Amino acid sequence: MRLLILQLTVMLCGSVLLVGCDRAMEQPIKEIVIHPQSFIDKAKEAMESVNERRTAVQQKAEKTGDFSNILTVSEDIFQEELGFRKGFWVNLVEIYRQENLENTAQLEELESLESAFAEKVQDNTIGMFYFTYISAFDALIVEYLRLSFEFPENSEEELLMLFRESMRNGEFSIVFP
Helix, strand or coil: CHHHHHHHHHHHHHHHHHHCCCHHHHCCCCCCCCCCCCHHHHHHHHHHHHHHHHHHHHHHHHHHCCCCCHHHHHHHHHHHHHCCCCCHHHHHHHHHHHHCCCCHHHHHHHHHHHHHHHHHHHCCCHHHHHHHHHHHHHHHHHHHHHHHHHCCCCCHHHHHHHHHHHHHHCCCCCCCC
């Protein structure tokens, strides 16, 4: 019986080799096309890297109970991951404010966030909540990064002008905690 199964297997494999495969199998495998990342995807990826580091720093601070260096580390993360100078994200928020002067709902939410932020500073608990508050502005940072990827030859001043135009023309919703 084993001999019969072995003979059938050899004959089947031999016939496939001699006859070949059907036409559908003769066509070459199509090349896999990998589309280049869009500028917004690159910007989001860069921001994800920032958020991963924020999370690690926050978890370490929670574990040790020491939130004293959160603000400094946050600026370091922006500089190391995004190339931002100290306090640069504040400039983006100010441009957002200036371009939304007529949007009272957005301004009220921004002022509410700033009030909560100031309260946490007075309570000396800002370190515990800093990343939560600052993450509200991630959409602005992503838009600036998108522009910097799309126009890499532009200076910071030119990028800020484009960013201002985006804030004026775009639909940017900031999610306030």
